[in-house]
Amino acid sequence: MTFVQSVCSAVLLTLACACCQAQGIQVVTEDTSYSYLENGRVAGPASAVVEATLQRAGLSDYSLALYPWARAYDMALQQPDVLIYLIARTTEREPLFKWVGEITRIDYHLYKLRARQDIQVRTLTDARQYSIGVLRDDVRQKYLRNQGFSKLVVSATNRDNFQKLLNQQIELVAMPERDVAMLCEDVRVDCASLEPAYTLDAISMGLYMAYSLATADETVNRTRAAFDSLKAEGRVSLLLSGQR
Structure with a gap:
């Protein structure tokens, strides 16, 4: 590889990384009583918990979107920097995601x-x-x-x-x-x-937020620490009850 080719390759790699970083975190979920569209944006008590967690973690570059569950789940399986909620933490799923924390428990x-x-x-x-x-x-x-x-x-x-x-x-x-x-x-x-x-x-089990496996550990750890602090303060319970 010539010097010019090396420089071009380095520039292209830098641009590719910049594009990846610019994408930010894709936060995905489904339409439920905990997450729904309100005035054109994703809202609901679980959504409030997730947003408060990301803000506490200093991760401001994110976007929330509602999808049919199968599509949201597939995105979290296949793509980097995807945060999915509310997802049941089963034995089968344990190795498929990087788990952040339990938002709530549910009975079906x-x-x-x-x-x-x-x-x-x-x-x-x-x-x-x-x-x-x-x-x-x-x-x-x-x-x-x-x-x-x-x-x-x-x-x-x-x-x-x-x-x-x-x-x-x-x-x-x-x-x-x-x-x-x-x-x-x-x-x-x-x-x-x-x-x-x-x-x-x-x-009847806990429902979590979890990252895709291709998400950087630093991002996961910052989010986990932020969630743990919010939960310890009682903020998670307040947000789930509709309070701020």
């Missing part, structure tokens, strides 16, 4: 229309006979599939699943209570027309 329930008295779920085995709405690549889909469920109806968003339940295209939907309450309000449905039929205790 199988909901049905209250009028469907023919649907009775006393055990997990009972639920196998019914069609159940789940999200693609979500912990609920993976858990039920591993338990031998064959009547899973996969959708891109919680809202799609909820509408299918209302339209009786599915018989059950796996959701947390908070998301059901938000969707009832959004589509102007009385939540009393639904009821939890069964609780999926095995996947």
Whole structure:
């Protein structure tokens, strides 16, 4: 390689690195009661926790975006400098991400229309006979599939699943209570027309924020330290409750 070629290569490498740095951190999530669009920007209590954490860490170059869960998850698997939330920390996922901290804990329930008295779920085995709405690549889909469920109806968003339940295209939907309450309000449905039929205790777990593996350790460590300090101060609990 000549001197000129070496210089050109060095310049191109510098420009490439500058472009990577200019991109900043891509913060991705899905539409839930914890993260949603409000006046054209991503808001919600979990989003407030993430933004407060990044600001405390001095990482001001970031952008928040909502995607269907499968796309957000794939971005966090494949791309550098991606921060995903709220993601369940399972044994399978443990080596796939750089984990920052637990934002909240969640319980998933199988909901049905209250009028469907023919649907009775006393055990997990009972639920196998019914069609159940789940999200693609979500912990609920993976858990039920591993338990031998064959009547899973996969959708891109919680809202799609909820509408299918209302339209009786599915018989059950796996959701947390908070998301059901938000969707009832959004589509102007009385939540009393639904009821939890069964609780999926095995996947009641913590939901985290986590970085993609190709993210620099310095970024991860700064974010983790900032989150730990916010949690110790009680700020995380306040932000989740809607306070500042």
